[in-house]
Amino acid sequence: MAKVDPITFAVVRNKLISIAHGMLETAFRCGVTTFMYEIRDCSFGLLDADTGIIAQSNGIPLFAGSLGPATKNCVDHIGKENLEPGDIVISTAPDVTGNHTSDAILFAPIFYQGRLFGYAATKAHWIDLGAKSTYPADATNIYEEGLRIPPVKYYQKGKLQSAIWEIIKWNSRAPDQVWGDQQAQIAGCHFAERQVTELLDKYGVETIEACIGEMYDHSERITRLAIEAMPDGTWTAEDYMDNNGIDLEELVLTKVTITIKGSDITIDLSGSAPEQRGPMNGLWVTTLSAARAAVKALTSPELPADEGFNRPITVIAPKGSVYNAGPTAPSFLCGNVAQTILELVNKALYPILPERTPACSGGDVIGDGFFGVDPRTGRYFGTITPSIIGQGADFYADGENYLMHHSCSGGQNIPTEILESAFPLFVERVELIPDSAGAGRQRGGLGSLIQIRPLAPVTFYSFIEKAKTPHWGIDGGKAGLRNYALIQSKEKGEFEVLKTSGVNLAAGDRVTVLAGGGGGYGNPLDRTPEEVRQDVIDGYVSLESSGQDYGVVIDPKTLNIDEKATERLRSGLAN
Amino acid sequence: MKRVAVDIGGTFTDIVYIDDDTMNIVVDKTRSTPRDIGQAVSEAIKKAKIDMSEIALFIHGTTIGVNTIVQRKGAKVGLITTSGFTDVLEMARGDRTELYNYLWKKPKPLVPRHLRLGVRERTNYLGEIVEKLDEKQLAEIIGKLKGDGVEAVAVCLLHSYANPENEQRIGGKISAVWPEASVALSHLVSREYREYERTSTTVINAYIEKAVVGYLNRLSANLKDQGFTGQLLISGPSGVLGIEAVKEKALYTIASGPIGGAAGAAHLSSLCGIKDLLTMDIGGTSIDVSIIKDGVNVERHQSEVLGYPVLMAGVDIRAIGAGGGSIARVDAAGLLTVGPESAGADPGPMAYGLGGTKPTVTDAALVNGLIDPNYFLGGEVSVDVALAKKGMKAVADKLGLSLNEAADGILSVARNNMITTIGEILIGQGYDPRDFALMAYGGAGGLFAANIAEDMSISRVIVPVAPGVFSAQGILTMNLVHTYARAYGRSIEGLDTKELTDIYTEMENSALQLLTTEGMSRDSIEFTRSLDMCYEGQHYYIETPVPGGELKAAAKTEIRDSFERLHEIKYGHRIQAPMITINIRLRATGRIKDVPVAEIKSGKDIPQSAVKPKRKVYLEGQLVESQVYERDQLLCGNTIAGPAIIEEPFHTTVVMTDQTLVVDKLGNLIIRIGGA
Structure with missing residues (x-):
C-alpha cells in the first residue's frame, strides 16, 4: 500500500474521528428515552472491513471497544458475502454482542464502488426487551433475560424487515420507546455512511485505507513506547465481586496477572472464579474491550481509541470462567463484571505506575432504577436513577467527588427536574455523603446518595456491586464508604438491598441509594492540618473523622486547629 | 449622529x-x-x-x-437551594470530558460547600407548592451567610421555573433584612429546567455582578x-x-466579547444580498465561528464558559482553539499536530524574537512568504524570518520534508483542524457547508479563508473592509435586544391559548417598559414570539414561531403545522407522535438607526498605486510568483486572478491559483472559487 504523506494522514485522521462524534450527535437529537439523551448509555463507531475500530464516539468506553468484536460475530454468522448496501444488521444475543439483551448492536455495512469498505456500528441500551423483569438481576439462565435476536438483517437493501420489528414489538414492555431509540441509532449509522462516502470521493479509497493503516500503526507505536517504558515483569492483583446475584453471601474471586515483556502486554484473567449460576457472568467480547480500555487509560489516555492500540495487548480469559462464560450462562450483569477489570489492572500495575493508577473508586456504576406504569399516561416507563460514586485519590490530587465510574465515563446523571416531570417519582435528596471518601494524604472523592419516593406503585431494581469488599486506598490511604441501597416500605419494612430484579413499592415508600467514595492515597497523618480543616469547614470530613483518621484536633466552635493537641494525637496515632 | x-x-x-x-x-x-x-x-x-x-x-x-x-476575582457568593440539593452545583452531571483520563477533574465550583445552604421548601414539577417555605430556617441561613462575609446570594430552588413564588419570598426576605447583599434568583436569571445548568447560570451571575x-x-x-x-x-x-x-x-x-463580528457580518449580509454566511474570526489564539441563515444570526439557548454551563439565549458563537499562535509539534511516533496550545502574544511566534521556542502557524506563513515580514501589523512590529525558519527546520527534519513543505504542512493541518471543527458545528446543526458563503476577518482570517472555502466546497469568500477591527465595527450595527424564556411543558392539545397569550403579554409589557427606558420609541420596537417544541420523548427541540396578538384556538393548528414543517426540513421526516412544548420565548428588538454605508470609487483598471512588487510564495505544494496589492488603493470592479496577495495593515488576504478576486462597491473583497 502506498505510504501516505503526513499531512493527508493528519487531516483524514481528524475527519474520521469527527464522523464518529457526528454519529452520536445525530442520535442524541432523535433519541426518545433518558437512556439515550441524558444518561448516554450508548456508543457509536466506525469499523474497517475487518471490523477493526477506526474511530469511536464518546459515551461508554466498554461499549465502544466491543463494537468491533460484536460486529465480527454478526458478520461471521451472516456471511460477509451476503451483506448488501442498505442493510442494517441487528443482534441482541449476549454471546454475540458481549452485552446483555437490552444492549442491542446495530450496524450498517458501508459499500463504496461495489466493495465493502467498513461498517458504521452502534450499541445502545433499550428500555426493555422482555426479560422476566426489566432488570433480571437474579436470572439463572439466559432464557430468563429477554429476547435474544440472532444476527439478522433488520433492513435489507434499505427496506425494514417488518417481521423482525413485530417480534421486538410483541416482546417489549415499551415498544414505542425502543423504536424511537433504535431509529436514532440507525440515523447515526446513516450519517456515517454519507460522510464516509464523501471522504472516499474526495481522497480515493486507496488513500483513505492507507491513512487508516497509518492511524493504526501510529497508535500502536504510541502504545508500544508507553509499554516499553515500563519494566519487564509480572504483576498480579486480586479482588472480589460481592456475589453472583443468586448466592448472595458468596464473594466471587477476580484475579489478573499482567506480564510486560518489551513492548507487549498480556492481561491474563486466569485464576478468577468459574462461570457463575447467577447473572454476574462476563462475556468474552466485553472482557476483551474492558482489558483493552484498562491498558489504553494507562498508556495513552489523551488519544482517541482505534484498532492500533489493541495490537500490543493480549487478553486471556479461560472459557468457562467468570470473565468468559458460555452462551447459555445467565449474564445480565456482564457489564458489572467487565468494569472490575479496569481497577484490577490499576491495582496490579500500581507498583510500577504509581503516578497513573489512582486508588479504587466507588468501584461500580451503581445500577438502580424504577419501572412500572405511569398512572398519568397509562404508559410503561423505566429509567435508571443513577447515584454516582467518588473517585480514588491519585498521586497528585484528591479524588474527584461524584464522577461516573471509568467504565461509563461519558455517562451522565438525570436532573431531578426531568426525573420528576417524566416519571411518577419524587426526589427528596441528592447529596454528597460526608466521610464517604477514604482518608489519605490525598483524600478520596466523596460518593453521593439519592433518596426517592415513588408517587405510584412501581418496581425498584438494583444491581449494586462493591458493597462487601473495600474501595481500597493506596500507600497507607484508607478505603471509601461501601455502596448499598436502603428501602423503607410501609408493607415490607426497612431493609438493605444490593441486587434485586424487583421490589414492588407503594406510593410513599422510600428508596435511598448510597454510592460510596474512593480510596485515599498516602498516609492521612501526612495531610496538612489546614487541608483537613478546610474539609471540615466544607463538611466533606466530620470532626470525628478529622481526629480519628487524620489526627487533627479542631475546635468544634471556632473550627480552629489545636496545634499542640494535633501534634500529640498524630504522634500517638503514628505509633 | x-x-x-x-x-x-x-x-x-x-x-x-x-x-x-x-x-x-x-x-x-x-x-x-x-x-x-x-x-x-x-x-x-x-x-x-x-x-x-x-x-x-x-x-x-x-x-x-x-x-x-x-481570574477568580468574583464576589463571595452564597447559594441557597431546596434542602437536600445543596451539592447539585458541585456534582454537575457526573460525566468526564476526557473519557480515559483517570486523573481528570471537574472545574471547581464557584461556591464552596460551606456557603451552599438548603432551606426546607418544595415546589413540584407542576408548580404546586408541596412544602411551605420554612421562614425560620431561612432567617438562620441569611444570618449565617451574612456572618460568613458573603457579598452576593444566588437562589436556585427546584422547579422554580414552574412557580417562582418561593424564590421570590426568599429574595424579598433578603432585601428586607440584608439590603446590601446582591441577590440572583434563578427564575429571573434563567427560567428553564435542568437544575444543575440553571444553578450554574445563576451562580455565575451572582459571582460576576459586583465586578x-x-x-x-x-x-x-x-x-x-x-x-x-x-x-x-x-x-x-x-x-x-x-x-x-x-x-x-x-x-x-x-x-459581550466576540459578538460584534457576527453582528457586523449579519448586517453586511443584507447589504451584499448574501443571506447564508459562515463567519470566521481568526485571531492569535482562537477562531470564533458563527452562522448567519436567511440574513439572521443563528442563536443557541445554552453555552458554557470555562466548563460551566450557561442557560442563556444568544448568538451561537463557538470558539476553536486554533489561530496564528497555535504551536506545531511532532509526537514521538511521527504525528504532526498543530494546537490547541498557543504561544499567545507573549512570547508569541518564534519570529517575534521574544523568546518563543516553538514553531507556530504565523512562523509557517512567514517562511512560505504569505506574510510580508516588513509589513507585519502594518510594519509596527518587526519580525525575524530566520527565527521562524529555525523552528520550521525542527519540524521538517522530523518529518523528512523540506522547509517549505513542513511550513505548508503546518498551515494545512491547522486549516484542516479548523475545517473539521467548523464542519462539526455546521453538520451538528443540520447545515451543509456548501450552502454558505464564507466571511473571514480577524488578524488571520484572509490567510486561510480562500483555502478553507476550496476544501469545504464553498463557492464564495468575503473579506470585509478593515477586517482587523471588524468586530468593533460590528457592534455599531446591533439593535437593542432583550430575550425572555420560560419553561412551559404542555401537550399541544392541552395548550391553553389564553394562558399563553397572557404570558406573552406579560413578557411584552415588561420588554416595552425596559426598551422605553432605553430610549426606544414604540414604533421602533418589534416582538418575535416562539415556542420550543418537540415530539414527546425527544430531547432536542425546535424553536417554532408563534403569531402575535391574542391567540385563538386556530393558532394551535398554525403552531403545530409550523413545527412539523420545521422538523421535516431539519431532520427529513415527521413522526407519528404527540407534540409537546418545552419553553416559551420572546425576543424584543428596539431598532437603532442604521449606520450609513460608504461606497468606494469604481474603476476598471487596477491603479498603479495598488501594485506592490511581486514575491515568491509557497502555495499548494509549489513555489509560485505571486502578485501583491495594497488593499486601500483598489477600486470597485477591480478583478484579480490568483495567485495573489492583498495586503493592508493588520491583515493579509491570500488568493489561490485558479481563484478570482473582485472588489465590490463597499470595498469588500469577494473571492470566487471554482468558477462560481
Whole structure:
C-alpha cells in the first residue's frame, strides 16, 4: 500500500474521528428515552472491513471497544458475502454482542464502488426487551433475560424487515420507546455512511485505507513506547465481586496477572472464579474491550481509541470462567463484571505506575432504577436513577467527588427536574455523603446518595456491586464508604438491598441509594492540618473523622486547629 | 449622529468612530490592559482624539464578565437551594470530558460547600407548592451567610421555573433584612429546567455582578468626565443592551466579547444580498465561528464558559482553539499536530524574537512568504524570518520534508483542524457547508479563508473592509435586544391559548417598559414570539414561531403545522407522535438607526498605486510568483486572478491559483472559487 504523506494522514485522521462524534450527535437529537439523551448509555463507531475500530464516539468506553468484536460475530454468522448496501444488521444475543439483551448492536455495512469498505456500528441500551423483569438481576439462565435476536438483517437493501420489528414489538414492555431509540441509532449509522462516502470521493479509497493503516500503526507505536517504558515483569492483583446475584453471601474471586515483556502486554484473567449460576457472568467480547480500555487509560489516555492500540495487548480469559462464560450462562450483569477489570489492572500495575493508577473508586456504576406504569399516561416507563460514586485519590490530587465510574465515563446523571416531570417519582435528596471518601494524604472523592419516593406503585431494581469488599486506598490511604441501597416500605419494612430484579413499592415508600467514595492515597497523618480543616469547614470530613483518621484536633466552635493537641494525637496515632 | 464603539479583546482594544453626516470614520487599536480593562477604553478614546461631548451613542463590548471568572476575582457568593440539593452545583452531571483520563477533574465550583445552604421548601414539577417555605430556617441561613462575609446570594430552588413564588419570598426576605447583599434568583436569571445548568447560570451571575456593576459605574463616570452625555450601551448575547439592564443581569456580559463580528457580518449580509454566511474570526489564539441563515444570526439557548454551563439565549458563537499562535509539534511516533496550545502574544511566534521556542502557524506563513515580514501589523512590529525558519527546520527534519513543505504542512493541518471543527458545528446543526458563503476577518482570517472555502466546497469568500477591527465595527450595527424564556411543558392539545397569550403579554409589557427606558420609541420596537417544541420523548427541540396578538384556538393548528414543517426540513421526516412544548420565548428588538454605508470609487483598471512588487510564495505544494496589492488603493470592479496577495495593515488576504478576486462597491473583497 502506498505510504501516505503526513499531512493527508493528519487531516483524514481528524475527519474520521469527527464522523464518529457526528454519529452520536445525530442520535442524541432523535433519541426518545433518558437512556439515550441524558444518561448516554450508548456508543457509536466506525469499523474497517475487518471490523477493526477506526474511530469511536464518546459515551461508554466498554461499549465502544466491543463494537468491533460484536460486529465480527454478526458478520461471521451472516456471511460477509451476503451483506448488501442498505442493510442494517441487528443482534441482541449476549454471546454475540458481549452485552446483555437490552444492549442491542446495530450496524450498517458501508459499500463504496461495489466493495465493502467498513461498517458504521452502534450499541445502545433499550428500555426493555422482555426479560422476566426489566432488570433480571437474579436470572439463572439466559432464557430468563429477554429476547435474544440472532444476527439478522433488520433492513435489507434499505427496506425494514417488518417481521423482525413485530417480534421486538410483541416482546417489549415499551415498544414505542425502543423504536424511537433504535431509529436514532440507525440515523447515526446513516450519517456515517454519507460522510464516509464523501471522504472516499474526495481522497480515493486507496488513500483513505492507507491513512487508516497509518492511524493504526501510529497508535500502536504510541502504545508500544508507553509499554516499553515500563519494566519487564509480572504483576498480579486480586479482588472480589460481592456475589453472583443468586448466592448472595458468596464473594466471587477476580484475579489478573499482567506480564510486560518489551513492548507487549498480556492481561491474563486466569485464576478468577468459574462461570457463575447467577447473572454476574462476563462475556468474552466485553472482557476483551474492558482489558483493552484498562491498558489504553494507562498508556495513552489523551488519544482517541482505534484498532492500533489493541495490537500490543493480549487478553486471556479461560472459557468457562467468570470473565468468559458460555452462551447459555445467565449474564445480565456482564457489564458489572467487565468494569472490575479496569481497577484490577490499576491495582496490579500500581507498583510500577504509581503516578497513573489512582486508588479504587466507588468501584461500580451503581445500577438502580424504577419501572412500572405511569398512572398519568397509562404508559410503561423505566429509567435508571443513577447515584454516582467518588473517585480514588491519585498521586497528585484528591479524588474527584461524584464522577461516573471509568467504565461509563461519558455517562451522565438525570436532573431531578426531568426525573420528576417524566416519571411518577419524587426526589427528596441528592447529596454528597460526608466521610464517604477514604482518608489519605490525598483524600478520596466523596460518593453521593439519592433518596426517592415513588408517587405510584412501581418496581425498584438494583444491581449494586462493591458493597462487601473495600474501595481500597493506596500507600497507607484508607478505603471509601461501601455502596448499598436502603428501602423503607410501609408493607415490607426497612431493609438493605444490593441486587434485586424487583421490589414492588407503594406510593410513599422510600428508596435511598448510597454510592460510596474512593480510596485515599498516602498516609492521612501526612495531610496538612489546614487541608483537613478546610474539609471540615466544607463538611466533606466530620470532626470525628478529622481526629480519628487524620489526627487533627479542631475546635468544634471556632473550627480552629489545636496545634499542640494535633501534634500529640498524630504522634500517638503514628505509633 | 456621531457614534463610537469600543471593543475589548484579549490582546487589543479596538475603537471605531463614525460620523453619520460626514461619513468620517476613524479606526484605531491600542493594547488591552487586562489588569484594569477600563484603562484601555480611556486610552483608546484619547489616542483616537474623539470629542466625547459630541457623541450620541457609545457602544461597548467588554470582557469584564469572563475575565472575572478566569481570574477568580468574583464576589463571595452564597447559594441557597431546596434542602437536600445543596451539592447539585458541585456534582454537575457526573460525566468526564476526557473519557480515559483517570486523573481528570471537574472545574471547581464557584461556591464552596460551606456557603451552599438548603432551606426546607418544595415546589413540584407542576408548580404546586408541596412544602411551605420554612421562614425560620431561612432567617438562620441569611444570618449565617451574612456572618460568613458573603457579598452576593444566588437562589436556585427546584422547579422554580414552574412557580417562582418561593424564590421570590426568599429574595424579598433578603432585601428586607440584608439590603446590601446582591441577590440572583434563578427564575429571573434563567427560567428553564435542568437544575444543575440553571444553578450554574445563576451562580455565575451572582459571582460576576459586583465586578460588572463596578466596572460599568466607573465607565459611566469616566465617560461623563470626558463630557459624554449620550447613551451608553453594552453589547450582549443577541444585541446591545442598556446599562441598567446589564447591571440587573450581569450574565449578559459573558457574551459581550466576540459578538460584534457576527453582528457586523449579519448586517453586511443584507447589504451584499448574501443571506447564508459562515463567519470566521481568526485571531492569535482562537477562531470564533458563527452562522448567519436567511440574513439572521443563528442563536443557541445554552453555552458554557470555562466548563460551566450557561442557560442563556444568544448568538451561537463557538470558539476553536486554533489561530496564528497555535504551536506545531511532532509526537514521538511521527504525528504532526498543530494546537490547541498557543504561544499567545507573549512570547508569541518564534519570529517575534521574544523568546518563543516553538514553531507556530504565523512562523509557517512567514517562511512560505504569505506574510510580508516588513509589513507585519502594518510594519509596527518587526519580525525575524530566520527565527521562524529555525523552528520550521525542527519540524521538517522530523518529518523528512523540506522547509517549505513542513511550513505548508503546518498551515494545512491547522486549516484542516479548523475545517473539521467548523464542519462539526455546521453538520451538528443540520447545515451543509456548501450552502454558505464564507466571511473571514480577524488578524488571520484572509490567510486561510480562500483555502478553507476550496476544501469545504464553498463557492464564495468575503473579506470585509478593515477586517482587523471588524468586530468593533460590528457592534455599531446591533439593535437593542432583550430575550425572555420560560419553561412551559404542555401537550399541544392541552395548550391553553389564553394562558399563553397572557404570558406573552406579560413578557411584552415588561420588554416595552425596559426598551422605553432605553430610549426606544414604540414604533421602533418589534416582538418575535416562539415556542420550543418537540415530539414527546425527544430531547432536542425546535424553536417554532408563534403569531402575535391574542391567540385563538386556530393558532394551535398554525403552531403545530409550523413545527412539523420545521422538523421535516431539519431532520427529513415527521413522526407519528404527540407534540409537546418545552419553553416559551420572546425576543424584543428596539431598532437603532442604521449606520450609513460608504461606497468606494469604481474603476476598471487596477491603479498603479495598488501594485506592490511581486514575491515568491509557497502555495499548494509549489513555489509560485505571486502578485501583491495594497488593499486601500483598489477600486470597485477591480478583478484579480490568483495567485495573489492583498495586503493592508493588520491583515493579509491570500488568493489561490485558479481563484478570482473582485472588489465590490463597499470595498469588500469577494473571492470566487471554482468558477462560481
